Amino acid sequence: MSEAIWIILAGAAMTYLARAGGHVVLSRFERIHPRVEAGLNAVPAAVLTTLFAPALFSGGPAEITAMVVAGLVALRFSFMPMFVAGAVVLIALRYLLG
């Protein structure tokens, strides 16, 4: 097998280790410390924010406007209207602004 295939399989093993390991390690503790609990509850917002923040800051007017509109729509409506609004604004502005 080529080296690349071994790299991919090792990467897959490490990825599975991450997905199963958090539970295996933390389930050994019967009581979870309140600070750990607060940290865990912050995980989704903390991680998902890092996945869009750089794109927002390196984006042009079309990207930033689309994000702002999507964020405002999210305050009142559910996920899908937010997603469609953001995508429509993005495509329209990219078309208009070149």
Add this chain to the structure above:
Amino acid sequence: MAVPAAVAAGPFAILYGAIAAKQGLPFFEIVLMSVTIFGGASQMVGVELFGQHLPGWIVVLSIFAVNFRHVLYSAAVGRRITSWPTWQKAVGFFFLVDPIYAESERKIEAHEEIGFAWYMGMGTLVYATWVLLSTAGAGFGALIPDTHALGLDFLLPIYFLGLVMGFRKRPLWLPVVLASGTTAVIAYRYVGSPWHVSIGAATGILLAAALAKPHPPADPEPDDAGIAP
């Protein structure tokens, strides 16, 4: 919710396959990555590093760094699926990617049970979409016209923003988002991708832990502390 998740991931599966093919990665390896790793951002990073002829362990470590956040997903979801038999957990954790985690958290938020059938239905739909469309992307990559005009490259940030907005009623949401976002942007500029994910996330999580109000030690630990309104 699995359908929007699959729809949002779809363009990125195609994009991943197309970019990997353009980088000269063999078709089999492109598909193998989607089948075994099943993590978009880490696969993109893998493809990027394959092109730079780095030592293998650096590529493996980078894939792990991008997916390290799954340790935290695993800990959070693992607490809610304690009734699942071990084999179901072992299978289920393979599918614990961002959208599946986010939908599981949404269930937790609504005080609903995370059932194995519900979880796997969503997991396999997103997985099948991911594998099939990245295969398609690898095959037809060169034929995709203007991905920029179609906004394909920016659908995922909008998707993640929507997920973050959905968590806005949680305690400490605003400080966590501001801390993680600011640190991620700074780390992205000065440390580089993929480390901004781990660094930014760690900052927000540590801030939440630091700001948490400790319970008196005698109190029993409520199962959903911090999630209950």
